[in-house]
Amino acid sequence: MLDNLTQRLAKVVKTIRGEARLTETNTAEMLREVRLALLEADVALPVVKSFIGKVREKAVGKEVMDSLSPGQALVGVVQQELSQIMGADLGEKASQLNFATQPPAIILMAGLQGVGKTTTVGKLARYLKQEKKKKVLTVSTDVYRPAAIKQLETVSGQSGVDFYGSDASEPIQIAKAALDHAKRHFYDVLIVDTAGRLGIDEQMMQEISGLHKTLSPIETLFVVDAMLGQDAINVAKSFNDALPLTGIVLTKLDGDSRGGAALSVRHITGKPVKFVGVSEKLDGLEEFDPVRMANRILGMGDILALVEEARKNVDIKAAQALEKKLKVGGRFDLNDFLAQIGQMKNMGGLSSMMSKMPAQFQQAAAGTNMDQAAKQVRRMEGIIHSMTPQERSKPEIIKAVRKRRIAAGAGVQVQDVNRLLSQFEQMQSMMKKMKGGGMMKMMRGLKGMMPGMR
Structure with missing residues (x-):
């Protein structure tokens, strides 16, 4: 997100040096870069003007600490203001859903057709069930598109929550029946998907307003496509x-x-x-944190998100077992290597993990084709799966004849097997020096193995 801003700021940080105070002069070039980056990112002009004005007001006259360069000091001001404009001023709990009501808590989803609203209902339902331990019911009031109703039924099933189906032809009738069903069956949450249009029209707004009056939802969420650009402003204003x-x-x-x-x-x-929706998968929904998002935009990374991914998806017992094994002198073998690759995939793969890394990691990966890197990871898995248990635990026995058999079994060339063994030896050497496993160590090791990440 806003990759251009990240790159522009990184460039300007290097150019502003050796001043004890931020002034109109030494901040002018950087603020110009910020303004251009925001406009190129399709941020609305009034928002850009307001943002630049506030940054200038807070920055000019600010003393630069000895430990910082003027560029770094200005980035600090930009980070603070970016956090504010994205919602940090609303407080830490602003992103939390409100459940302070007599169950079921009703969540009404609004937005145009094609923005991913129905899929988002499925993602949100899954999130509420798994993260908040809620009993969730979904319902679609889109009587104009039977395919949308079927889609919600499908994604609800995939998310492990219940779906309410109805033969009624009026959205309000469907919503009332779903609410009655939710009350009688003691659901914690009812998520109501509404009909969208390709554009704003009076009928859609009247219909959704009627649903809101009938249901009195505790949460009314506006779903918008991040790729909508300038059009997002008009759509947001109409719904608001x-x-x-x-x-x-x-x-x-x-x-x-x-x-x-x-x-x-x-x-x-x-x-x-x-x-925010961060992937097409049903687990691709994240709580929005303005401070952490500002850090990611400014190239500071989101290590906290990476830690949370590890907490949710990494097999802690397996990681601890590996660490214990290495501490007592055990060898890191190909079974361990395969397990570490699996752990990384559980965290969303290389692309997802790299997006949360600080700028220096991302710069090291600049020019890397992540699809190609992911394909290489799958090839590595295929080669290891073609080995016998003995070969995985004792890679030193893999000589020419075995290499040809493994290559044939995995559908690759012998040089691919040689490359894997070389990469494994690098990882084995690194793990031996570090005396412990861990996903971050795995990432550092894999960094040298992917195309363009030397």
Whole structure:
């Protein structure tokens, strides 16, 4: 997200040096770069003007500490203001959903057609079930597109939550029946998916306003495509005028290097961004944290998100067993190597992990084709799976004849097997020196193995 801003700031940080105080002169070039980057990211002009004005006001006259360069000091001001504009001023709990009501807590989802609203309902339902331990029911009031109703039924099943189906032809009838069902069966949450259109129209707004009056939802979430750019402002304003929104969900954030909608929609509506969609998978929904997102935009990475991914997806017992094995002098073998690759995949793969790394890691990977790197990881797995248990535990016995058999079994060339064994030896050497396993060590090891990441 906002990759261009990250790159521009990194460049300017290097050029502003050796001054004891930030002034109009030494900040002018950097603020110009920030302004251009925000405009290129499709951030609305009024938002850009307001943002630059606040940064200038806070920066000029600020003394630069001995431990910082002027560029770093200005980045600190930009980071603080970026956090504020994305919602840090609303407080830590602004992104949390409100459940302080008589069950079921009703969540109404609003947005245009094609923004990923129905998929987001499935992702949110899964999140509430797994992370918040809620009993969730979903319902679709989109009577115009039977395919949308079927889609929600499918994603609800995949998410492990219940779906309410109805033969009624009126959205309000369907919603009332679903609410009655949710009360009688003691559901904690009812998520209501609404009909969208390709554009704003009066009928859609009247329908969703009617649903809101009937249901009195505790949360009304506006779902918007992060790739919408400048159009996101007009759409957000229309929905905000028609509904008492409580929050925003930004979808398709992984597919947009511009991402200006994150700043514009928050500014226009005054409502917090509560969630972001970061992949097409049903687990690809993250709580939005403005400070951490600002850090990621500015190239500081989001190590906390990486730690959370590890907590949720890494097999802690397996990691501890590996660490114990190495501490008592055991050898890191190909079984361990394969397990570490599996742990990395559970955390979203190389691309997902690299996006959360600080800028220096990302710069090291600049030019790397992540799809190609992921394909290479799969090839490595295939080669190891073609080995016998003895070969995995004692890689030194793998000589020419065995290499040819392994290559044939994995459908690769002998040189691919040689490359894997060489990469394994690098990892084995690193693990021996570090006397312990761990995902971050795995990443450092893999960094040298992927194309373009030497």
